[in-house]
Each structure stands twice: as structure tokens, then as C-alpha cells.
Amino acid sequence: MILFLQQLVSGISIGAVYSLLAVGYALVYSVYNFTNWAFDAFMVTGAFAAFYAITLFALPFPVAIVLAIVLTVGVSLAVEVGAYRPLRARRAPRLFMMISAMGASMALVNLMNIAFGGAFRKFPQVVAGALVVGGVSISKMDLFAAVFSFAVLGLLWLLLERTRIGLGIRASALDTLTAGLMGVDNNGVALVIFGISGVLSAVAGIFYGAKYAVYPYLGLVTIKAMIASIIGGIGSLPGAVVGSLFLGITETLVSGYISSIYRDLFSFSILVAVLLFFPNGLLGAKTVDKL
Amino acid sequence: MGYLVTILILGCVNVIAALGLAVLTGYTGLFSMGHAGFMAVGGYAAAILFAHLKLPFALALPGGALVAGLSSFVIGYPAFRGRLRGDYFAIATLGFAEAVRLLLNTTYKYVGGSYGFTGLPQLTSLPVALAATAAALVLAHLFVTSQHGKNCVALGEDETAAEMMGVNLLRTKLAALFVSAFYAGLAGGLYAFFMAYLSPSMFGIGKSSDLLAAVVFGGMQSLVGPALAAFILVALPEALRFLLNWRLVIYGLLFVVIMVFRPQGLLGYKEMNADWLRRMLGRGPGAAGQRDGGGR
Numbered sequence: 001m002i003l004f005l006q007q008l009v010s011g012i013s014i015g016a017v018y019s020l021l022a023v024g025y026a027l028v029y030s031v032y033n034f035t036n037w038a039f040d041a042f043m044v045t046g047a048f049a050a051f052y053a054i055t056l057f058a059l060p061f062p063v064a065i066v067l068a069i070v071l072t073v074g075v076s077l078a079v080e081v082g083a084y085r086p087l088r089a090r091r092a093p094r095l096f097m098m099i100s101a102m103g104a105s106m107a108l109v110n111l112m113n114i115a116f117g118g119a120f121r122k123f124p125q126v127v128a129g130a131l132v133v134g135g136v137s138i139s140k141m142d143l144f145a146a147v148f149s150f151a152v153l154g155l156l157w158l159l160l161e162r163t164r165i166g167l168g169i170r171a172s173a174l175d176t177l178t179a180g181l182m183g184v185d186n187n188g189v190a191l192v193i194f195g196i197s198g199v200l201s202a203v204a205g206i207f208y209g210a211k212y213a214v215y216p217y218l219g220l221v222t223i224k225a226m227i228a229s230i231i232g233g234i235g236s237l238p239g240a241v242v243g244s245l246f247l248g249i250t251e252t253l254v255s256g257y258i259s260s261i262y263r264d265l266f267s268f269s270i271l272v273a274v275l276l277f278f279p280n281g282l283l284g285a286k287t288v289d290k291l
Numbered sequence: 292m293g294y295l296v297t298i299l300i301l302g303c304v305n306v307i308a309a310l311g312l313a314v315l316t317g318y319t320g321l322f323s324m325g326h327a328g329f330m331a332v333g334g335y336a337a338a339i340l341f342a343h344l345k346l347p348f349a350l351a352l353p354g355g356a357l358v359a360g361l362s363s364f365v366i367g368y369p370a371f372r373g374r375l376r377g378d379y380f381a382i383a384t385l386g387f388a389e390a391v392r393l394l395l396n397t398t399y400k401y402v403g404g405s406y407g408f409t410g411l412p413q414l415t416s417l418p419v420a421l422a423a424t425a426a427a428l429v430l431a432h433l434f435v436t437s438q439h440g441k442n443c444v445a446l447g448e449d450e451t452a453a454e455m456m457g458v459n460l461l462r463t464k465l466a467a468l469f470v471s472a473f474y475a476g477l478a479g480g481l482y483a484f485f486m487a488y489l490s491p492s493m494f495g496i497g498k499s500s501d502l503l504a505a506v507v508f509g510g511m512q513s514l515v516g517p518a519l520a521a522f523i524l525v526a527l528p529e530a531l532r533f534l535l536n537w538r539l540v541i542y543g544l545l546f547v548v549i550m551v552f553r554p555q556g557l558l559g560y561k562e563m564n565a566d567w568l569r570r571m572l573g574r575g576p577g578a579a580g581q582r583d584g585g586g587r
Contacts, residue, residue: 029378034378035378083547083550087550087551092554093320094377094378095316095322096550096554098377098378098381099503099507099546100546100550100551102324102503102543102546103507103542103544103545103547103550104547105543106540106546107540107541107542107546108543110537110539110543111540114536114537114540220389220496223382223385223389226385230382261393261397264389264390264393265390265393265394268386268389271382271383272365272366272383275372275383276368276369279372
């Protein structure tokens with residue numbers, strides 16, 4: 001029982017990191033109908049920025065988080081302006097958007113691989129120790145990651161539901177063209193959305209890097225977030241969170257009770273099963289193209 | 292074996308795999324990020340058929356390709372069945388390739404796990420590779436100009452309109468994916484019997500990106516374009532060895548630049564054949580029915 005609770009806590013903390021990424025995907029998808037494949041590169045940017053801020057410049061952890069977020073937002077906005085906006089302006093097919101996003105990701109990730117080298121780096125222990133509650137020991141870093149991630153998601157929810165900017169974003173998600181005609185600044189909305197993406201991926205990158213290691217290809221984990229957002233239903237923000245927690249918890253249970261080797265295989269099987277039996281995800285709207 | 296022969300054979304392998312991806316991405320408009328996975332399935336299946344089931348090379352090679360083609364239904368059927376968007380499929384291919392690699396990496400019985408599948412003879416000679424490439428090019432041309440190919444182009448342009456014209460979406464997509472995976476599997480088999488060993492690390496995301504690069508650079512709805520690009524992409528890194536580490540960075544930047552400035556790629560929507568040659572000679576450049584790929 002104690003082992004099970006331990007796994008559950010660990011699963012929630014990794015699920016929280018997936019949530020950040022999956023919500024980022026869902027947000028971009030809900031407005032622009034394409035998967036932002038460059039997300040992995042943003043995540044790696046955040047992880048490296050925080051890592052070097054702490055190890056090289058000896059900055060405190062909160063400052064490192066802020067610095068990483070600022071830098072990642074910058075990269076995210078640069079990709080939006082350079083790689084996505086010209087295509088949107090031309091109303092290019094979705095396939096071209098995907099290829100452009102893929103290109104941005106390849107260029108950035110491999111650039112960082114050359115600049116920093118492919119080694120696995122241990123993230124400095126910024127939050128040490130563990131809480132013991134009724135025999136269950138919870139790593140403080142895990143706890144911090146989960147609380148911080150959900151706080152970020154909560155702020156995002158407030159922004160979307162309670163502010164004028166959020167209203168603009170929701171209007172664009174319903175119908176970008178009409179929202180533009182009604183006076184919503186579409187390029188402004190894009191900057192906000194990709195800015196938010198930058199924040200989410202930076203935080204996810206820092207916590208993932210801190211949990212495992214910092215290396216140029218850590219962005220591969222974004223595939224888990226994509227699977228999570230499919231489980232929840234692509235384009236649905238609550239679905240992204242539910243799917244992420246589900247995937248995070250089941251994955252930890254599989255690696256705890258069966259074998260960590262089969263964890264990723266298991267996630268892929270879940271993806272196939274969800275596509276077969278719940279083609280629109282657990283909470284997703286119907287995603288069939290409208291005329 | 293000579294240096295030039297090595298490049299020619301590796302070029303042929305890349306061309307065949309890229310032709311497969313061209314049918315899927317260039318013609319049908321489906322984005323695959325995991326074609327290296329189908330190459331791995333084809334290569335390992337051919338190796339198993341040859342080494343464990345003692346089939347002759349001439350049967351093991353197409354047999355491996357067939358297994359790769361059939362394996363594509365594992366993701367094709369769930370992803371296409373519900374009329375889902377291309378993104379689901381792209382994610383599923385990525386997941387498939389990773390799952391295949393993981394499975395091969397951890398299975399030590401029969402396939403050698405992370406040590407790799409060793410002890411294969413080197414049977415892919417230059418004539419074999421050239422003959423396979425020629426056959427692949429001709430068959431791909433026949434496929435894309437057939438009714439099946441036209442269905443693929445139609446649904447790639449507009450799914451709803453294609454369906455209204457009576458195109459069976461699921462069947463057409465599955466057919467395109469099967470052909471595509473079969474080609475990748477064939478390339479994987481040729482690769483296996485040229486390198487004389489297989490290892491899961493040969494089929495990583497980098498390999499999938501290389502194939503995608505060939506199709507993007509070569510152009511949409513073209514076979515000769517991606518084939519040429521695939522060949523150049525093999526020969527070029529050999530010539531520009533000093534760029535080795537920068538290869539993927541440059542590919543990535545070129546993806547963006549091409550999509551922004553010239554989405555049709557090198558030879559997009561054009562085919563180099565006798566007809567094209569005649570038009571070029573007859574009316575001069577620019578008359579060859581150039582189309583803008585952007586306005587959909």
C-alpha cells in the first residue's frame with residue numbers, strides 16, 4: 001500500500017509536467033489547428049537556461065526560473081514570427097505548418113547539441129529532502145514541481161476565463177477569421193499564445209531536467225505530452241490535464257510494478273487503444289473537419 | 292568495395308525509402324515522422340527470414356518489405372478510421388518508430404537487442420540496388436498515375452470534396468500507407484544486407500528526419516524530385532564532411548526557409564519525364580504548368 005501511494009505521488013508529479021506541455025499543445029491546437037512540433041526545442045531551451053544560470057552564474061533557483069522563462073518566451077516568439085506567421089498570412093496548408101515547425105525544432109535542438117554537447121548533466125539539487133506523511137516519503141522537489149505546475153495552469157485558466165486577452169484568445173479559438181473581423185488583433189493573440197507556450201515549456205523543461213537530467217534530446221518526452229493530449233482529446237485544455245495525469249500515474253505504476261523498460265511501450269499501446277475506442281479522446285470535441 | 296560504389300548503394304537505399312515517403316507525404320498529404328521505424332521492421336524482418344528461417348535473399352528481401360507494409364496497419368487503422376486529423380497520424384508514427392526501436396533494443400533473443408543483429412552476409416551489390424531502385428521508381432510512378440494515386444492526390448487536397456466524389460478515405464489512406472511502408476521496408480532490407488549487420492540505433496529520429504528532408508527539398512507531388520534530393524543528401528554529407536554536426540541544423544533551417552519562400556520545393560508538382568522535356572524544349576522555361584502550392 002505504501003509503495004502504491006509512493007508511486008501515485010511520483011506519478012502525479014510527472015503527470016503535472018506532462019500537463020504543462022499538453023496544455024501548451026492544446027492551446028496552440030485549439031486556435032491554429034496544428035501541432036506545434038517545436039515545443040520540444042523550447043523545453044530544452046528552458047532546461048539549459050536554468051541549468052547554466054545555477055551552475056555557471058550561481059544564481060538562486062527562483063531567479064533561474066524567471067531567466068529561463070524569459071529566454072524561452074523569446075525563442076518561442078522568434079519561431080512564431082519567423083516560421084509560422086508568414087505561412088499563416090498565406091493561408092498555407094496544415095502540412096506546411098507542420099513541416100516548418102518540425103524544421104524549427106530540428107534546427108534548435110541540434111544547435112544546442114552542438115553548442116553544449118550531448119552529455120547528460122545532473123541538475124543541481126535546489127530543493128532537497130523529503131516529507132514523510134504516514135510512512136509515505138514524498139520528495140520535496142516532486143511536491144514543488146507539482147504545486148508550481150498546477151499554480152501556473154491555474155493562472156493560465158484565470159487569464160483565459162477572466163481577462164479581455166483571454167476572451168480574445170477564446171474568440172480566436174472559435175473562429176479566427178470572424179474574431180479578426182470583430183476587432184481582435186490576430187497577430188497580437190498569436191504573440192500571447194506563443195508567449196504562454198514559452199512559459200509552459202520552460203517550466204516543464206526545468207522540472208523534467210531536475211527530475212532526470214539535462215541533455216539536448218530531453219525534448220523527446222514531448223511525445224508523451226502529445227499522447228496525453230490525444231488521450232484527453234486534442235485541443236481540449238481540461239482534457240490535456242486529465243490525459244496527462246492519467247498517463248503519468250499509469251506510467252509510474254507500470255515501471256514500478258512491471259518494468260521501466262516497458263513503460264514507453266505501454267504508453268504507445270494506450271495511444272493505439274484510445275485512437276481505436278475513443279477517437280476523439282476522453283474529453284475532446286469531435287475533430288472532424290467542417291465544411 | 293569501392294568508395295563510389297558505397298555511396299551509390301547507400302544513395303539507392305535512401306532513394307527507395309524517400310520514394311515511399313513521397314507517396315505518403317507528397318501525394319496523400321500525410322505527415323510521417325517515423326519512417327525509420329518501417330525501415331527497421333523491414334530490415335529486421337528480412338534478416339530474420341534469411342538467417343533464422345533460411346529463406347533465400349531474393350525472397351527474404353520482399354518478405355521483409357511485406358512485413359513492414361503490414362505493420363503499418365497497426366497505426367494506420369486506428370489513426371485513419373475515425374476521420375481524424377493528420378496530427379494524430381504524425382504522432383502515432385513517431386510513437387510507432389520509438390516503440391519499434393525500444394522493442395528491438397530490449398529483445399536479445401533472435402535479434403540481438405542493443406548489440407545488434409550481426410553475421411549477415413553482404414548481398415546487396417550495386418546491380419541489385421540499382422535494379423531495385425529502378426523497379427521502385429517505375430512502380431511508384433504507376434501507382435501515383437493510377438486511379439489509386441489520383442484518389443490519394445484528391446484527398447490530400449481536400450478530404451471532404453474527395454469523399455463526396457466517391458473516394459473511400461480509409462481504404463485510400465491505408466493503401467498509400469501500405470505502399471509507403473513497403474518501400475521503407477525494402478530500403479531497410481537492402482540496407483541490412485549491405486551493412487551486414489543491424490542495430491536499433493541505425494533507425495533513430497535522425498533517419499526519419501533525413502527522409503522527410505528528401506521529400507520537402509524534392510517537392511510535393513513529385514517522385515523524381517524527392518528521389519534526386521534523397522540521392523544528393525547521401526552524397527553531399529560525404530563531400531562536405533566538415534559539416535557533419537551541422538547537417539541537421541541546416542536541414543531544419545532549410546525546412547523553414549523552403550516552407551516560407553518556396554513550398555513547392557525543388558521540383559514540386561512537376562515530374563521529369565519525356566513530356567516535361569518536350570514542354571521545356573518547345574515553349575521554353577516557365578511554361579511547364581507551374582502551380583503555387585500555397586493557396587488551398
